[in-house]
Amino acid sequence: SLPAKVKIVEVSPRDGLQNEKEFIATEVKIELVDRLSAAGFPNIEAASFVSPKWVPQMADGAEVMRGIERRPGTIYSVLTPNLRGFEGALATRADEVVIFGAASEAFSQKNINCTIAESIARFEPVAQAAKQAGVRLRGSISCALGCPYQGEVPIESVVDVARRLLALGCDEIDVADTIGVGTATRVHQVMEAVTKVVDPARVSGHFHDTYGQSLANILAAMETGISIFHTSVAGLGGCPYAKGATGNVATEDVLYMMDGLGVDTGVDLNEVVDIGMWISASIGRKTSSRAGNALAAR
Numbered sequence: 411s412l413p414a415k416v417k418i419v420e421v422s423p424r425d426g427l428q429n430e431k432e433f434i435a436t437e438v439k440i441e442l443v444d445r446l447s448a449a450g451f452p453n454i455e456a457a458s459f460v461s462p463k464w465v466p467q468m469a470d471g472a473e474v475m476r477g478i479e480r481r482p483g484t485i486y487s488v489l490t491p492n493l494r495g496f497e498g499a500l501a502t503r504a505d506e507v508v509i510f511g512a513a514s515e516a517f518s519q520k521n522i523n524c525t526i527a528e529s530i531a532r533f534e535p536v537a538q539a540a541k542q543a544g545v546r547l548r549g550s551i552s553c554a555l556g557c558p559y560q561g562e563v564p565i566e567s568v569v570d571v572a573r574r575l576l577a578l579g580c581d582e583i584d585v586a587d588t589i590g591v592g593t594a595t596r597v598h599q600v601m602e603a604v605t606k607v608v609d610p611a612r613v614s615g616h617f618h619d620t621y622g623q624s625l626a627n628i629l630a631a632m633e634t635g636i637s638i639f640h641t642s643v644a645g646l647g648g649c650p651y652a653k654g655a656t657g658n659v660a661t662e663d664v665l666y667m668m669d670g671l672g673v674d675t676g677v678d679l680n681e682v683v684d685i686g687m688w689i690s691a692s693i694g695r696k697t698s699s700r701a702g703n704a705l706a707a708r
């Protein structure tokens with residue numbers, strides 16, 4: 411049976427925008443976060459505190475965090491690959507920091523310039539500092555369904571990283587299909603394996619829609635008890651270190667599916683359709699949300 415309620419983590423301000431070539435004005439990023447919080451998303455991934463040489467679009471993370479209107483109860487998350495990132499995040503009162511590793515060695519090198527083992531060692535002081543400061547800690551596992559460099563990724567590698575992130579004290583662990591290659595049966599298997607070592611209530615599904623499989627994959631994950639999903643309004647996004655990867659599953663499409671399934675999200679779809687049209691126009695893109703397009707045309 412499906413969960414009665416799911417938590418949608420809106421990742422468009424970070425995952426949705428990080429790959430845009432033209433620098434997006436800080437005010438636009440701030441407005442996006444504020445509109446999403448007003449629409450009722452319980453958790454918004456607002457920024458990254460990473461090297462601006464690696465991801466220039468996210469260079470204004472501190473300004474974004476300082477500029478947003480904090481909605482009580484909303485969790486604002488930011489990416490922090492190292493202690494330096496964590497200190498920046500703490501200074502701007504982020505509610506949750508995200509350490510991000512990979513289940514594939516090749517991707518770990520390309521994305522964060524170190525091996526999986528080195529990344530875990532680098533995350534350790536970040537995790538400790540987060541615990542000390544009382545900041546929520548999330549761990550992300552890239553390439554859980556496949557890697558653009560190494561191809562297939564064994565389920566055991568995903569479980570292994572999940573175990574290590576759990577040992578670091580992660581409150582939540584993301585199983586991420588970075589390049590959207592996963593299909594439903596495999597997602598089911600990966601989630602079943604991960605939830606043997608991590609409480610399903612703490613596991614999230616982060617699906618990119620490159621191959622159009624995201625909605626099916628979300629449903630497959632829900633069947634294993636997963637109730638947290640990452641989505642991006644208008645389907646914005648792509649990873650700078652995964653060529654050809656498209657955006658995350660579109661928030662509007664997921665909300666439409668959840669509404670149809672009778673699963674509560676706490677978010678109003680129509681409001682999100684407007685946000686999708688606004689941000690797409692603001693950055694000069696067409697929405698890639700099917701539901702967004704259909705509903706905006708009505």
Ligand code: HMG
Pocket residue numbers: 425428458459460461462463464465489491492494495496510521522523550551552553586587588589616618649650
């Ligand atoms: P490095 O070059 O190995 O490390 O990068 P470094 O310590 O030598 O730092 C290089 C430069 O960056 C130095 O500057 C540092 O000071 C600076 P320089 O001395 O050359 O002028 N630096 C920083 N600046 C600001 N904030 C920081 C910071 N740290 C160092 N926190 C590093 C290692 C991890 C820093 C780098 O590889 C990096 O920033 N990577 C980020 C990559 C990234 O953000 N990728 C996209 C997000 S992950 C993703 O999209 C996947 C996800 O969505 C899930 C999925 O779909 O799979 C989460």
Ligand code: MG
Pocket residue numbers: 425586588616618649
């Ligand atoms: Mg992603």
